Amino acid sequence: xxxxxxxxxxxxxxxxxxxxxxxxxxxxxxxxxxxxxxxxxxxxxxxxxxxxxxxxxxxxxxxxxxxxxxxxxxxxxxxxxxxxxxxxxxxxxxxxxxxxxxxxxxxxxxxxxxxxxxxxxxxxxxxxxxxxxxxxxxxxxxxxxxxxxxxxxxxxxxxxxxxxxxxxxxxxxxxxxxxxxxxxxxxxxxxxxxxxxxxxxxxxxxxxxxxxxxxxxxxxxxxxxxxxxxxxxxxxxxxxxxxxxxxxxxxxxxxxxxxxxxxxxxxxxxxxxxxxxxxxxxxxxxxxxxxxxxxxxxxxxxx
Amino acid sequence: xxxxxxxxxxxxxxxxxxxxxxxxxxxxxxxxxxxxxxxxxxxxxxxxxxxxxxxxxxxxxxxxxxxxxxxxxxxxxxxxxxxxxxxxxxxxxxxxxxxxxxxxxxxxxxxxxxxxxxxxxxxxxxxxxxxxxxxxxxxxxxxxxxxxxxxxxxxxxxxxxxxxxxxxxxxxxxxxxxxxxxxxxxxxxxxxxxxxxxxxxxxxxxxxxxxxxxxxxxxxxxxxxxxxxxxxxxxxxxxxxxxxxxxxxxxxxxxxxxxxxxxxxxxxxxxxxxxxxxxxxxxxxxxxxxxxxxxxxxxxxxxxxxxxxxxxxxxxxxxxxxxxxxxxxxxxxxxxxxxxxxxxxxxxxxxxxxxxxxxxxxxxxxxxxxxxxxxxxxxxxxxxxxxxxxxxxxxxxxxxxxxxxxxxxxxxxxxxxxxxxxxxxxxxxxxxxxxxxxxxxxxxxxxxxxxxxxxxxxxxxxxxxxxxxxxxxxxxxxxxxxxxxxxxxxxxxxxxxxxxxxxxxxxxxxxxxxxxxxxxxxxxxxxxxxxxxxxxxxxxxxxxxxxxxxxxxxxxxxxxxxxxxxxxxxxxxxxxxxxxxxxx
Numbered sequence: 001x002x003x004x005x006x007x008x009x010x011x012x013x014x015x016x017x018x019x020x021x022x023x024x025x026x027x028x029x030x031x032x033x034x035x036x037x038x039x040x041x042x043x044x045x046x047x048x049x050x051x052x053x054x055x056x057x058x059x060x061x062x063x064x065x066x067x068x069x070x071x072x073x074x075x076x077x078x079x080x081x082x083x084x085x086x087x088x089x090x091x092x093x094x095x096x097x098x099x100x101x102x103x104x105x106x107x108x109x110x111x112x113x114x115x116x117x118x119x120x121x122x123x124x125x126x127x128x129x130x131x132x133x134x135x136x137x138x139x140x141x142x143x144x145x146x147x148x149x150x151x152x153x154x155x156x157x158x159x160x161x162x163x164x165x166x167x168x169x170x171x172x173x174x175x176x177x178x179x180x181x182x183x184x185x186x187x188x189x190x191x192x193x194x195x196x197x198x199x200x201x202x203x204x205x206x207x208x209x210x211x212x213x214x215x216x217x218x219x220x221x222x223x224x225x226x227x228x229x230x231x232x233x234x235x236x237x238x239x240x241x242x243x244x245x246x247x248x249x250x251x252x253x254x255x256x257x258x259x260x261x262x263x264x265x266x267x268x269x270x271x272x273x274x275x276x277x278x279x280x281x282x283x284x285x286x287x288x289x290x291x292x293x294x295x296x297x298x299x300x301x302x303x
Numbered sequence: 304x305x306x307x308x309x310x311x312x313x314x315x316x317x318x319x320x321x322x323x324x325x326x327x328x329x330x331x332x333x334x335x336x337x338x339x340x341x342x343x344x345x346x347x348x349x350x351x352x353x354x355x356x357x358x359x360x361x362x363x364x365x366x367x368x369x370x371x372x373x374x375x376x377x378x379x380x381x382x383x384x385x386x387x388x389x390x391x392x393x394x395x396x397x398x399x400x401x402x403x404x405x406x407x408x409x410x411x412x413x414x415x416x417x418x419x420x421x422x423x424x425x426x427x428x429x430x431x432x433x434x435x436x437x438x439x440x441x442x443x444x445x446x447x448x449x450x451x452x453x454x455x456x457x458x459x460x461x462x463x464x465x466x467x468x469x470x471x472x473x474x475x476x477x478x479x480x481x482x483x484x485x486x487x488x489x490x491x492x493x494x495x496x497x498x499x500x501x502x503x504x505x506x507x508x509x510x511x512x513x514x515x516x517x518x519x520x521x522x523x524x525x526x527x528x529x530x531x532x533x534x535x536x537x538x539x540x541x542x543x544x545x546x547x548x549x550x551x552x553x554x555x556x557x558x559x560x561x562x563x564x565x566x567x568x569x570x571x572x573x574x575x576x577x578x579x580x581x582x583x584x585x586x587x588x589x590x591x592x593x594x595x596x597x598x599x600x601x602x603x604x605x606x607x608x609x610x611x612x613x614x615x616x617x618x619x620x621x622x623x624x625x626x627x628x629x630x631x632x633x634x635x636x637x638x639x640x641x642x643x644x645x646x647x648x649x650x651x652x653x654x655x656x657x658x659x660x661x662x663x664x665x666x667x668x669x670x671x672x673x674x675x676x677x678x679x680x681x682x683x684x685x686x687x688x689x690x691x692x693x694x695x696x697x698x699x700x701x702x703x704x705x706x707x708x709x710x711x712x713x714x715x716x717x718x719x720x721x722x723x724x725x726x727x728x729x730x731x732x733x734x735x736x737x738x739x740x741x742x743x744x745x746x747x748x749x750x751x752x753x754x755x756x757x758x759x760x761x762x763x764x765x766x767x768x769x770x771x772x773x774x775x776x777x778x779x780x781x782x783x784x785x786x787x788x789x790x791x792x793x794x795x796x797x798x799x800x801x802x803x804x805x806x807x808x809x810x811x812x813x814x815x816x817x818x819x820x821x822x823x824x825x826x827x828x829x830x831x832x833x834x835x836x837x838x839x840x841x842x843x844x845x846x847x848x849x850x851x852x853x854x855x856x857x858x859x860x861x862x863x864x865x866x867x868x869x870x871x872x873x874x875x876x877x878x879x880x881x882x883x884x885x886x887x
Contacts, residue, residue, distance in 0.1 A: 047680075047887065050680075050683075050684050051683070051684075052679075052680055052683055052684065052886065052887035053886045053887065054886065069683075069688070069689070070688070071686075071687075071688045071691075074683075074684070074685065074686050074687065074688060075686045077684070078684070079680075079684035080684075081677070081680040081681070081684075083677070085676070085677045085678045085679075085680050085681045086678065086681055087597065087678055087681075088676075090596070090597070094596055097592075097593075097596060098593045098596050098597065099685060100589070101589035101590065101592050101593035101596075102589070102590075102593050102682065102685035102686060102687045102692075103685050103686035103687070104686045105686065138681070142684075145685070145686060
């Protein structure tokens with residue numbers, strides 16, 4: 001069961017590749033964080049999954065083989081773009097009614113309850129709401145269509161800390177109650193750590209790191225030791241990032257999955273890494289990749 | 304690949320990183336922001352200049368006394384004059400208004416105002432930059448016009464409305480006035496469409512009142528009066544520009560603070576329970592209802608205009624039907640009898656234009672704004688496929704407008720009943736239901752298609768307005784005569800109510816030109832023909848008159864409306880196809 005499967009997926013805008021040769025499979029029931037620097041291709045990937053754009057080459061499927069943008073995919077995929085586009089000159093109630101008319105499945109009771117919780121007046125014009133409230137309304141509409149997959153582009157960017165907290169709580173509630181899968185892009189690393197169980201790191205249009213958060217963390221460790229002994233380390237270690245602090249050096253290295261953990265080299269101490277540190281290390285080294293084994297993202301099967 | 308890209312962007316990079324070149328900075332900025340509209344206006348001016356030069360070569364072949372004939376037939380300067388006067392108006396609408404409106408709307412003005420340009424200097428230099436591009440073009444066009452018009456001036460005078468405004472000083476003045484009027488409307492309205500409407504109203508009012516001279520003024524006063532006109536127009540521009548500066552000094556741009564500060568309306572919300580129940584229903588009409596909710600404002604304006612026209616028809620029609628036949632007012636002058644103050648000619652020009660005004664704006668709003676503002680990323684992520692989304696909108700809005708056009712067409716048919724005999728000859732062929740509704744459908748779908756292709760509303764609407772008007776004129780002038788076999792009358796008039804197609808004279812010899820005129824004027828008036836026939840016999844000339852008899856009226860209606868609806872279906876299908884292939 002995959003909610004998103006991409007094979008050899010590329011998207012080019014004129015001369016610039018936004019995504020290049022991505023292979024990706026995201027399992028059902030997961031909350032996936034999509035991370036990467038600006039221009040890494042996060043929005044493009046989400047737009048492709050929502051069916052708003054078409055791949056240049058390769059293929060992308062959602063919810064076990066549905067073509068994004070097809071009628072069955074649209075019915076069960078919710079999407080909120082980064083600027084939460086809504087009809088600004090319509091009232092909140094009008095916006096809900098339009099959404100009801102445009103969706104075969106629509107939970108109006110939920111939508112109204114959410115709007116009441118947010119204390120949005122139903123008669124207010126959408127354009128008169130603050131940016132955060134517009135984002136909340138867009139999310140409410142996306143959830144009220146009871147999607148199986150929810151795609152959110154930078155949903156936290158326009159929310160204040162309290163709203164962020166509530167928003168993530170809401171998201172987790174929806175995941176727990178209906179078992180929906182969520183893929184969202186974000187720059188807020190601490191929040192990601194709290195709610196994501198999967199992680200996709202994009203850099204310059206390529207998938208740099210993808211996998212379950214726990215596995216990814218277990219697959220990396222930090223070695224700390226004297227700086228002058230770095231040269232004596234075995235060449236197979238291939239550190240992703242080397243940070244020197246005085247006479248001490250910190251090395252983020254990949255451990256070898258499926259093998260016995262090797263003893264730490266002489267003079268070095270081994271520590272587990274944390275998500276934020278790992279992500280920053282990879283963002284700082286765009287060339288480093290840690291693609292998952294075939295059990296996670298093999299080439300797509302026949303569709 | 305990468306190195307090629309770097310090489311290509313190398314020059315650009317150097318330019319961006321290079322030292323700043325403060326000279327003409329605003330001119331560059333204005334050109335960069337508005338080059339589309341500016342280059343269209345410059346090309347229009349160039350086309351007008353070219354057309355005048357070509358027309359001069361053509362016109363000089365005719366003896367002087369024939370110019371009057373041309374003028375009478377409407378081939379004289381009237382049409383080109385009107386077209387050329389549209390250039391400064393277009394400058395007002397498409398350069399003057401956008402000079403500052405998008406910046407105020409999106410809040411990029413807040414960016415501009417923090418870049419070391421004061422608000423006043425920002426506004427003034429934008430105006431000056433746009434004027435620096437357009438005024439030279441206006442001066443050249445005005446000079447060429449003056450040279451071309453020398454042939455017509457003795458017959459028509461220098462001071463008719465149309466000609467006077469096109470000499471170089473006046474045209475330059477109107478261009479500057481247009482820009483400042485557009486900008487002032489923009490500063491006042493702060494929304495693009497409102498500002499455009501305000502500009503249009505202001506333009507019409509100023510054209511009515513800010514004109515010097517009259518048709519009776521002596522020719523010698525031309526150039527003094529031209530410069531007086533220029534001075535007046537510049538003075539009004541100055542007042543408008545000061546108004547702009549006062550207005551924009553007052554408030555910040557919309558995109559920034561005020562939206563956050565603006566209080567959210569606190570009307571009591573409807574009962575949540577009731578609304579929730581409402582939201583649960585999923586009727587069959589869901590798609591059309593969504594389209595209606597989104598487009599009702601525009602649709603209501605269109606329906607109101609059509610309704611007003613129908614009301615005028617109903618009131619005057621009741622009067623006409625109540626009169627005994629012999630007291631019935633003459634066809635063309637009915638309005639003076641029953642609607643005091645209305646002008647006698649052109650009564651039906653406006654209703655004839657309605658499909659070309661309503662259709663393009665309604666059609667362009669179906670596709671343009673959603674693509675322009677990015678709300679398609681909302682709409683296309685809902686549970687309806689794009690093809691259904693596009694087809695549903697077109698069908699819903701199209702059905703309403705076409706039904707309204709059919710209804711008004713039927714009311715007109717009832718109104719026109721007492722004048723049945725003149726039906727085909729009258730110019731109001733296009734007001735009957737089949738053709739009226741057909742044009743409504745064509746303009747609507749064409750604008751939806753252009754809106755989908757160009758991702759714009761205003762441009763698509765205006766382009767379709769102009770394009771379909773030209774197409775309709777060409778159809779009436781060149782095509783309608785060929786839809787059915789024609790009848791021919793040799794040296795005799797056509798039966799009353801016929802549609803004139805063409806007329807030839809064989810062995811014209813020394814036949815006075817006035818006879819041509821009378822053949823055209825009275826082609827189906829048998830009493831007037833006695834004199835014409837006598838003249839033709841005297842000069843041994845043969846006149847061949849090609850016409851459609853009145854009995855072909857409904858056939859012609861059917862053929863034309865079938866063609867129009869087929870075209871509309873084609874445009875509609877193309878719109879759906881384009882939307883399917885569009886990327887958000």
